[in-house]
Amino acid sequence: MDSVRFGIVGVGGMGNGHAMNMPRIPEAELTAVCDVAPAALAAATETYGVPGFAHHTDLLDSGLVDAIIIATPHYFHPPIAIDAMERGIHVISEKPMAVTVSGAEAMIATAQRTGMVFAVMFQQRTLPINQAAKRLVEEGRLGQLYRTLLVDAHFRSQAYYNSAGWRATWKGEGGGVLLNQAPHGMDIFTWLAGMPSRVTARVSTRQHQIEVEDEATALLEYENGAIGYFLETVNEYPTGMRLELCGELGKLVLDDQGLRFWEVKPGVRAASDGLEAMWGHPDAEAIEIPLEDRETGHAAIVRNVAQAILTGEPLISPGPEAIYSLELANAILLSGHTGRPVTLPVDRAAYDDFLDEKKASSKDKHVEDQRITDPNHVA
Secondary structure, eight states: OOSEEEEEEOOSHHHHHHHHHGGGOTTEEEEEEEOSSHHHHHHHHHHHTSOEESSHHHHHTTTOOSEEEEOSOGGGHHHHHHHHHHTTOEEEEOSSSOSSHHHHHHHHHHHHHHTOOEEEOOGGGGSHHHHHHHHHHHTTTTOSEEEEEEEEEEEOOHHHHTTOTTTTOTTTTSOSTTTTTSHHHHHHHHHHHOOOSEEEEEEEOOSSSOSSOSEEEEEEEOTTSOEEEEEEESEEEEEEEEEEEEESSEEEEEETTEEEEEEEESOHHHHHHHOOSTTOOOEEEEEOOOOOOOOOSHHHHHHHHHHHHHHOOOOSSBHHHHHHHHHHHHHHHHHHHHTSOEESSOOHHHHHHHHHHHHHTOOOOOOOOOOOOOTTSOO
16 A cells, blocks of 8 residues: 545535645545535535545445544544544544543544554644654653643634534533634643643633633642643634743743743752852753754644554554543533532543533524635644
8 A cells, every 4th residue: 555545524624624735645645525514515525526425434434445534523523433443444533532531532442442543633743843842851851840831822703603503512512712722732731741630720701602611721730749820712812822841950931932941050949959149040041952844734644644554653643642632621621610629630420421411501503604724724
């Protein structure tokens, strides 16, 4: 096999974005599409010149695909992924991989049992600054972690939420900013900082007429005593992300200006314990971190998965790692809605019960669906 035959399940905005990317990837070929909406399916089959299917199992049983990209609303990710892997078909899931950690665990367990390649579309891991930050952490250059920070600001209009019946509803999406806009920033955050052990959160719907949260804040506590501060919102403009990790030996900042790193000598605690001068402090040296030239974006993840299938190349964003950002999102939602701290790992049954209650009170939303690919997130 010289290339991997991909099907795309869900040809809305993001699914069409993936289809448009396929010609850029020699190791991948688009061979089928699937969507439950007849008009969307007809448009996709004509545009891409491939067979179309109204139900994902028909696509999976067609013999036309070796792998699929799932770009449906969130709740459908686990059952489609599991159906695919049970049939010997590899999977890339759009983010979030699931709505609940229990659903995500079912996907991971199926991948492990069947031996199928399973990845999640966290393409921001491919960015050179994020790869360099990961190397700094893995090399131990921050030392023991003392503090974390994630401020991740987005903007969404009411028109965006009015563009689809499933958006921003408990039964259609399972959450708001934490399940839709936040996963990329939260993935990088948990990938670099690790997981907190306890979360105390507040969630709110401040500026939009939606069922779910458009803003979330949290205080994070880590096993070693470190503290973290967290904000996700769709209520700011200009938008941007700032991530900080402060440790005994260094401080790392990721933001719109790029990656910055300071080496602290002899260390924060070491200086505090060892200095005799009253106003003494450790030395902090700004270190220039080299960035590698590499392919980035959605195409890089698809190429990586194709190479994992063809040659065994290690995955950039494997499914078992993608659960961490979802675990944090579930913990923040549960804490924010109950008004109590939540320890991690999240109690799976408790979260499923919470979400079932929210879905039971969720109302139908009657809007005219618009399938428009975000121009900022095609590559």
